[in-house]
Amino acid sequence: MTRDSGRMACGIAATLSLVFAAAPALAQEMTSKIDGGDTAWMIAATALVLMMTIPGLALFYCGMVRKKNVLATMAQSVACTALCSLLWFAVGYSLSFAGDAPWLGTFERVFLRGIGMEATSVFAPTIPELLYVVYQMTFAIITVALIAGAVADRMRFSAFLWFVAGWLLFVYVPIAHWVWGGGFLASAGVLDFAGGTVVHLNAGVAGLVAAYVLGKRHGYGTDNFAPHDLSLAVIGTGLLWVGWIGFNGGSALGANARAAFAITATHLAASTGALTWMFLEWSTRGKPSVLGMITGAIAGLGAITPASGFVLPWHGVIIGLIAGAICFWACTWLKLRIGYDDSLDVFGVHGIGGATGTLLTGVFAVAALSASPDAPQGSPGLFEGNARQVLIQLYAVVAVLIWSGVLTYILLKVIGLLVPLRVSEPHEIEGLDLTQHGEALQ
């Protein structure tokens, strides 16, 4: 339009038209930095992270519960995926990643309004903004789905749905904005590459609070809660482990060397975590259990998540080792000592692992990995002389711990006024598959 009207004029108007014509051309140059390679990798990474929840987490969790609660556990992952996706599309993305206010985003991108073919996000300038929306959507999904493990075997499905919606909007969205969307923790300089605070600590603390609010499962401490089929949990772990390549590698937001560093540290941390847990259990309990190996792998993966794009491969080994040991202690000693019934150890693995990894990121961060044309100095950690980074990491851990803990508690108490959080005791004994969903495994 501008070009046409310019050509219709003459003399000075014609000169002006050149200026006007140049403006859209320049604008196009600035916005069309979408890179084919980056986009291709991020589409693949998005698929990998979605796969982590369905079926990865669904299998991981359902293999660890009793046979009467298998479908109910899978239903939580599936329903969480569907509900979080729609809410992310409606308001979640906008409130997380639009605007740079310290506490919360804006409604600018509500229902993904204004995202055209050329749009990019300031946080991922070389891929379509819509792809960034969906990539971040998969993170929101798995974070909420993780919490389900803490309340497995007893939470009423309708209450769970209310919880998913409320927790996504009141807990996940603000924290994602604080850390990744230009909020106050981002401004403070916190390093969280792929979700040590936003995803793992956040879900872990919520799990602990939810386990406390809902109370212990019927028969806790007396009945046999042995997993009904750990082979499913092993398959689920494999899908999570592979999916984590997209989770951490994709958080580089491009097909580049940083993604390769993140993937390498991630895989090494998972491997070290698995072996650490295995040997600790072998030496203290007499046998190297399969559940121990896969739990150690997840602990290593959760802990390396915040660090993955900031550290070298050997740091991944150290972080996996520390996470495997601390999470082993948390799940086998701390949990029994405190006496909460976090059914599938969301707090012991993700909460403890996420906090550990977030703090260690401040210790090991290598400035060269995060240096960019915009920030040539990068983000050094304690070992590069920046002791303050550890305090910033601690600040983020405390902020997330408080917000997630308090809001989760309030949210559950409010939902509890509308609908009972737990199923009735006879239904809990009969099993959630049959009483909540009208189906059962034969």
Add this chain to the structure above:
Amino acid sequence: MKMVIAIIKPFKLEDVRDALVAIGVHGMTASEVKGYGRQKGHTEIYRGAEYVVNFLPKIRIEVAVPSDRVGATVEAIIASAKTGQIGDGKIFVTAIDQAVRIRTGETDVDAL
């Protein structure tokens, strides 16, 4: 007619079947069951939580034989199911009042 009921270790089922076929006993019902005797259970540990499993998986076989074949049948089961370890199982013999082959209507020993 007698019913020979044996509770055996699951991995011995094929050996027992072969032994019974060898002495001319053609027919058996096998079920997966759980139980305990002197063998007690075992302990399972999941992330530090210990569960004592009292009921162990066993196979229960039922073989209907003419009364004069009971001795040979029991001998064959013992010979094939025995490991010498605790938990080898037990054999019970009871009387059968009546037997009918559904397809033909044959009764008692003819039906076995």
